[in-house]
Amino acid sequence: MVKKKVAKVLAFRYMILAGILVILAGGLVLLPKHEKHEGIKTAQLLSNVISPERYMTTDILADKLINQDPSYLLIDVRDEESYNKYTLPNAINIPLAKLLDEDSEMYLNQGQYDIVLFSNDNFYADQAWILCNRLNYKNLHVLKGGVNEWFNTIINPLKPTESMPTKAFELYTFRKAASMYFGVAYPEQFKAIAKKAPPRPKKVITVKKKKKAPAEGGC
Amino acid sequence: MGPLIPNGVIPADWDSIIAILIGIVFGFVLESSGFSSSRKLAGIFYGYDFAVLKVFFTAALVSLIGMYYMDYLGYVDVSQMYVHPTYLWGAIIGGIIMGAGFVAGGFCPGTSLCAVAIGKIDAIVYVVGIMIGVFIFSELFFLFQPLYEGSYLGNITVEDSLGVNPYWFIFTITIIAIISFAVSDIIRKRNKKIFY
Numbered sequence: 001m002v003k004k005k006v007a008k009v010l011a012f013r014y015m016i017l018a019g020i021l022v023i024l025a026g027g028l029v030l031l032p033k034h035e036k037h038e039g040i041k042t043a044q045l046l047s048n049v050i051s052p053e054r055y056m057t058t059d060i061l062a063d064k065l066i067n068q069d070p071s072y073l074l075i076d077v078r079d080e081e082s083y084n085k086y087t088l089p090n091a092i093n094i095p096l097a098k099l100l101d102e103d104s105e106m107y108l109n110q111g112q113y114d115i116v117l118f119s120n121d122n123f124y125a126d127q128a129w130i131l132c133n134r135l136n137y138k139n140l141h142v143l144k145g146g147v148n149e150w151f152n153t154i155i156n157p158l159k160p161t162e163s164m165p166t167k168a169f170e171l172y173t174f175r176k177a178a179s180m181y182f183g184v185a186y187p188e189q190f191k192a193i194a195k196k197a198p199p200r201p202k203k204v205i206t207v208k209k210k211k212k213a214p215a216e217g218g219c
Numbered sequence: 220m221g222p223l224i225p226n227g228v229i230p231a232d233w234d235s236i237i238a239i240l241i242g243i244v245f246g247f248v249l250e251s252s253g254f255s256s257s258r259k260l261a262g263i264f265y266g267y268d269f270a271v272l273k274v275f276f277t278a279a280l281v282s283l284i285g286m287y288y289m290d291y292l293g294y295v296d297v298s299q300m301y302v303h304p305t306y307l308w309g310a311i312i313g314g315i316i317m318g319a320g321f322v323a324g325g326f327c328p329g330t331s332l333c334a335v336a337i338g339k340i341d342a343i344v345y346v347v348g349i350m351i352g353v354f355i356f357s358e359l360f361f362l363f364q365p366l367y368e369g370s371y372l373g374n375i376t377v378e379d380s381l382g383v384n385p386y387w388f389i390f391t392i393t394i395i396a397i398i399s400f401a402v403s404d405i406i407r408k409r410n411k412k413i414f415y
Contacts, residue, residue, distance in 0.1 A: 018397045021277075024284050025393035028386040031291060 039134040048133055055144040056116055058153045059171070062178040065089060073113040077128045078120060078147075088118065088150065089182070096124050099131055109137045118143035118150075154178050221295035246333050255334035257325025257341060258413075264322050267413045269403035276396045283389055302374040309366050324348070 009016075039045075048054075064072050065088070074091035076083050083093040094104045096119075108115065109132075117125040117132075117140065125142045132140055143150070152158070157175035160168040180186065223229045229237070252274060253259050262268025289295040321327055324345045326334060331349065334342030356363060378385045 014400075018400070021280060021284070021393050022397065024288075025280075025390045028284065028287050028291070029390045031386075 040136050045130075045134050049130060054129055054133075054140065054142045055122070056141040057144050058150045059174065059178075061088075061116060061143060061150075062154050062175075062182075066178060066181050071112075071114055073107065073115050075107065075115055075117050075128075076119070077117055077124050082120070086147070088147070091118075094128075096128055099128050108132050108140075109135070111138050114139045114141060116141045116143050118146045120148055121146045122149075155182065155184055221289065222299055225299055245329075246336065249330055249333045250337065254330045255337055255339065255342070257334070257339075260327070260330060261322065261325040262413075266406050266410045269400075269407055272403055273400055276399065280389075280393055280396055283392070287385065287389060302376055304374050305372040306368065307370040307372055309369065312366065 040048075061072075074088050076087050076091045076093045077096045077099065078093075079095050080093060083091075083095075087093070092107060094107065098104055099108070115137075117128050119125040119128075122142050122144055123146075125146060129140055129142050145152075154175055157172055157179060160172050176186070180189070221228070224231055224234065224237075249255065253270065254274075259268050260271055263271045286295060286297060286300075290297040317327070324331070324341075326342060326345050328349060331342045331345045335346055360367070372380075377383065377388060
């Protein structure tokens, strides 16, 4: 009896298999679609956002620039106008709006360079950092304080008052030297040059020509 | 998580070993389903055996549906799958040549090697023919090069080029497959049974 029943079912085996295929394929069509999450997981992104590890101080950046570290790539995320007015040396301009373009991807999504994003403050740079970090791009940093901080610390460093610790003076010396490297002129420099300026009167060393001794009569 | 090798779950160095293992299993399945017989393979052209159509179409459908379910559940990322690049005219002309060879010889390259493994003389001749063909192609490559490298369309899929929804496409293909299976069965029943 059982065998007969099984045989009866098996007579329709191809129909059943075809039915399974259709149901499975139809299932794909009918399943509710959900937006796929691109890039890293949300929890990971959140913990990255909270972490201040991404920030790089202007002093460190100045040090890298002066030592001409080739592994750093500076990216200016401000608009083109600001970029043309002033930017950090050798920076590339990728405005925030063009950040996810295909042309920008080859700069941002790579493992060779350490990328430093900066804007006027670190506000837009942070936004750019979040977008890129979500796509799991590597080696991204944000310049803390951006161009403004760069100007306040490196280009125009504040002179420490006498009551401040030695470290502040050391930092000031470093920043001052750095600003000189980036083309800021200090009055002392001119004084130094000014001192040099009046050429010392050349010592005139008069060399007396040996007068030929008149031939004297010998013996 | 998947695909396993691009995501580093399996190191890329294992490529060749995995390929050999899959190749052995594939060859075994081909042989055990009778695909090392040129009469069975050629049957599709004469209408007395549609095993080739059924097996390959079913295999494609099962993997396609399975892959998209795994993608839906997040085990595999379909967008990371390797898509073979399309050289349009090269593929069309190559396909015609291969089809002609298939009808004439009764093997496709994979099944011919299977048949060589079980010692079929026609398959040995066929493989020698393949080798001669490869030799001629390589020697005259400068003539074929424009065709071989021309009309390059990139790694496109039907989804990209026609802009259709992949799920509906899979469903349509499934229906087409089942209709073709049914039709092929009707044709086979009308034809005289051939013993082979």
